[in-house]
Amino acid sequence: MQVNGEPTDCTVLVVDDAAAGRYAMGAVLRRAGHRVVLTASAGEALVELDARLRAGSLPDVALIDVGLPDMNGFDLCRRLKALPPMAALPVVHFSAAAVGPLDRCRGLDVGGEAYLTVPAEPEEIQAVVRAAVRHARMRSGAENRVRRLTLLAETIVAVQAARCLGELADAAAEGAARLTDGPAAVFVLGEDGELHVGSSRTGVSYGIRAPIAAGVGGAGGRSPGSGGVGPPDRSAYDAVRRLMQRGMAGRTGVRRIVVPAPLWPRGFFRPAVPDDARLVLARHQDGTSLVCLATPVDAPPGNGGPGGHHDPDGLVPRLATATALAAEPLLMYQVERRVALTLQHSFLPKRLPELPGVDVVVRYVPASRQAEIGGDFYAALRTPDGVLALVGDVVGHSLEAATVMVEIRHALRAYCVEDSEPNRLVRRLDRMLQRYHPDATATVCMAVVDPATGHTRIASAGHIPPLLVREGRDAEYVEVSGPLLGLGLDRPPPAEVVLGRGDRLLLVTDGLIETRGTDLSVSLEQLRTAAADAPEGVGPLCDTLLDCFGRDREDDIALLALRLE
Incomplete structure (x- = not known):
C-alpha cells in the first residue's frame, strides 16, 4: 500500500x-x-x-x-x-x-x-x-x-538469426516465455494459410516445428491426436488460424486481445487444461505474414504464481513486431525455395534415357534444411562418341543458382549433339557462363564412356574427382582437375581410363560428404572406403553411400553411378 x-x-x-x-x-x-x-x-x-x-x-x-x-x-x-x-x-x-x-x-x-x-x-x-x-x-x-530489455535484445537476435520459420517461431516462443515467466506459443501465418508453430521450453513444449498447412496436422515432434502433450486434435490449429485472421481482419501494426478459455484450444500451454489466452498479434505495414504471441492470462503453478505471468513494461508487443519483421524474408525465401525446387524437379530427368551397353543410376536428395536452395544437377545422354554422364553444382544457394543450373543443362544438351569431347564441352559451358552469367560460377565433372571398349575420357571443373570402383578390387579416385566454370582460365587435358566389365564409375556432388569442421581429404577417404565395401551393382552402391553419408545434410546431394553391362 x-x-x-x-x-x-x-x-x-x-x-x-x-x-x-x-x-x-x-x-x-x-x-x-x-x-x-x-x-x-x-x-x-x-x-x-x-x-x-x-x-x-x-x-x-x-x-x-x-x-x-x-x-x-x-x-x-x-x-x-x-x-x-x-x-x-x-x-x-x-x-x-x-x-x-x-x-x-x-x-x-x-x-x-x-x-x-x-x-x-x-x-x-x-x-x-x-x-x-x-x-x-x-x-x-x-x-x-x-x-528484461536484455532478454528482449537476446531474443530478437535469436529470432533474426533463425534459418527457417520453425526456428523463428521457437526462438520467439522461448523469448516470450522468459519475458512473461510462463509458457508461451508463437504462430506465424503466411499469405498462403500455412501455419508455423513454436512453443517454449519454460512451460509445456509439445515439439511442433514443421509448417502446418491449412487443414493439415503437424509433421514434426508429436502431432495433435498422437497421444502426446500437444493439442487434442488438428482442429486446434484451424481455430488458432481463424482467431488470428479475425483478430487482425486486414489490420497492420500490433493488436492485443484476450480469448476466453472456451474459444482457445486446450493444450497449447498446459496439457488438457483450459486457459484464457492473451494474444499479441502483429503484422508489418508492407508485410504479408501475421504473427501471434500467445500466453495464458494467469500464470500456472510453478511459473511465477499469481501475478507472476505479466508484461509490466510492454515488451511482448515489441517482440511480436520484431518477429513479424523477421518472418517476412523467411516467407519470401520459402516461396523462392518452392519455385527453385519446382524448377529442379521439372528439369532434372525423372527417368534416364535408354543407354545401350551402360547401366546408369542416379540419386538426388534436396537439402534437409528449409532455408537452402541448391544448384546441383546431373545428366546422362547418348552422344555419337558414347554415353555422356555428368554431375555439377552451381555455386550458391538461391533461385538464381537453380535457374543457372537449368541453363547449363540445356546448353550441354545442345552442345553435345555436335561434339561430345569433354574438355571442349567444359570450355563452351565456361564461355556461356562468362557471357550470360558473369557473376556465376559452377563445378562439373563429366565423363564420356565408349560402351564397346570401356575407354573413358573425364574432364573436371573444380569438382570432386570421380571414384573408380574396380570389380573385385579397391576403389581409387581418378586424377583429374580444372578451374571452375565461369572463370575463363586455361584447362588441363582430360583424364583417360578404361573401364572393365563390372567396374563402376561414381560421380557425386560435395553435398554428400562435405561437413563443417572436417577436412575434405578425410571425408573423401571415408567415401572411398565405403564405396570399396559396398555391394555389387550401381543401385546398391548409391544407396549404401546415401545411408552412410546422406542424412540431415545442409546441401543438395546428387550421385550418378555407371557400369558397363
Whole structure:
C-alpha cells in the first residue's frame, strides 16, 4: 500500500538486543502501518532471514543495532550484502552510543543505506524507513527493466538469426516465455494459410516445428491426436488460424486481445487444461505474414504464481513486431525455395534415357534444411562418341543458382549433339557462363564412356574427382582437375581410363560428404572406403553411400553411378 506514492505497508526486520528498544521501535513502525519482525541478535536475524528466503518473503528493510552482542551491526550488514539473494535488502543502522561521523561513514562503507541516532523522533524513523524502501524498490525496478530489455535484445537476435520459420517461431516462443515467466506459443501465418508453430521450453513444449498447412496436422515432434502433450486434435490449429485472421481482419501494426478459455484450444500451454489466452498479434505495414504471441492470462503453478505471468513494461508487443519483421524474408525465401525446387524437379530427368551397353543410376536428395536452395544437377545422354554422364553444382544457394543450373543443362544438351569431347564441352559451358552469367560460377565433372571398349575420357571443373570402383578390387579416385566454370582460365587435358566389365564409375556432388569442421581429404577417404565395401551393382552402391553419408545434410546431394553391362 502507498500513500502519496510512499510505501506504508512494508515488512521491517528489527535487530536489537535491548528489549525496550525493540518494543519502542516496533511500536513506532506498527503505528505507521508496517509489519514488524523482532529479533534480539545477529544469529536470530540470520535464521529468520534464511527461513524467509526459503519462503520467498524477505523483509523490505532491516533496521540493525550497531552494538549487537554476537556480531556488531556493521559485520552483519557486510555479511548480508555478500549474499546475492539478500544483497538488495536495504539496511538502516541505528545506535545510541556509536554516533560519531566515523561510525556513520563505516555504516555506509559496509553497504548500509542510512544511519539513525536513537532515540529519534517517530517521524524521522518512519521517513528513513520509507526512503530506504523507496530507493530499494526503484533500484530493483530499474535492474529488472534492464534484465528484461536484455532478454528482449537476446531474443530478437535469436529470432533474426533463425534459418527457417520453425526456428523463428521457437526462438520467439522461448523469448516470450522468459519475458512473461510462463509458457508461451508463437504462430506465424503466411499469405498462403500455412501455419508455423513454436512453443517454449519454460512451460509445456509439445515439439511442433514443421509448417502446418491449412487443414493439415503437424509433421514434426508429436502431432495433435498422437497421444502426446500437444493439442487434442488438428482442429486446434484451424481455430488458432481463424482467431488470428479475425483478430487482425486486414489490420497492420500490433493488436492485443484476450480469448476466453472456451474459444482457445486446450493444450497449447498446459496439457488438457483450459486457459484464457492473451494474444499479441502483429503484422508489418508492407508485410504479408501475421504473427501471434500467445500466453495464458494467469500464470500456472510453478511459473511465477499469481501475478507472476505479466508484461509490466510492454515488451511482448515489441517482440511480436520484431518477429513479424523477421518472418517476412523467411516467407519470401520459402516461396523462392518452392519455385527453385519446382524448377529442379521439372528439369532434372525423372527417368534416364535408354543407354545401350551402360547401366546408369542416379540419386538426388534436396537439402534437409528449409532455408537452402541448391544448384546441383546431373545428366546422362547418348552422344555419337558414347554415353555422356555428368554431375555439377552451381555455386550458391538461391533461385538464381537453380535457374543457372537449368541453363547449363540445356546448353550441354545442345552442345553435345555436335561434339561430345569433354574438355571442349567444359570450355563452351565456361564461355556461356562468362557471357550470360558473369557473376556465376559452377563445378562439373563429366565423363564420356565408349560402351564397346570401356575407354573413358573425364574432364573436371573444380569438382570432386570421380571414384573408380574396380570389380573385385579397391576403389581409387581418378586424377583429374580444372578451374571452375565461369572463370575463363586455361584447362588441363582430360583424364583417360578404361573401364572393365563390372567396374563402376561414381560421380557425386560435395553435398554428400562435405561437413563443417572436417577436412575434405578425410571425408573423401571415408567415401572411398565405403564405396570399396559396398555391394555389387550401381543401385546398391548409391544407396549404401546415401545411408552412410546422406542424412540431415545442409546441401543438395546428387550421385550418378555407371557400369558397363
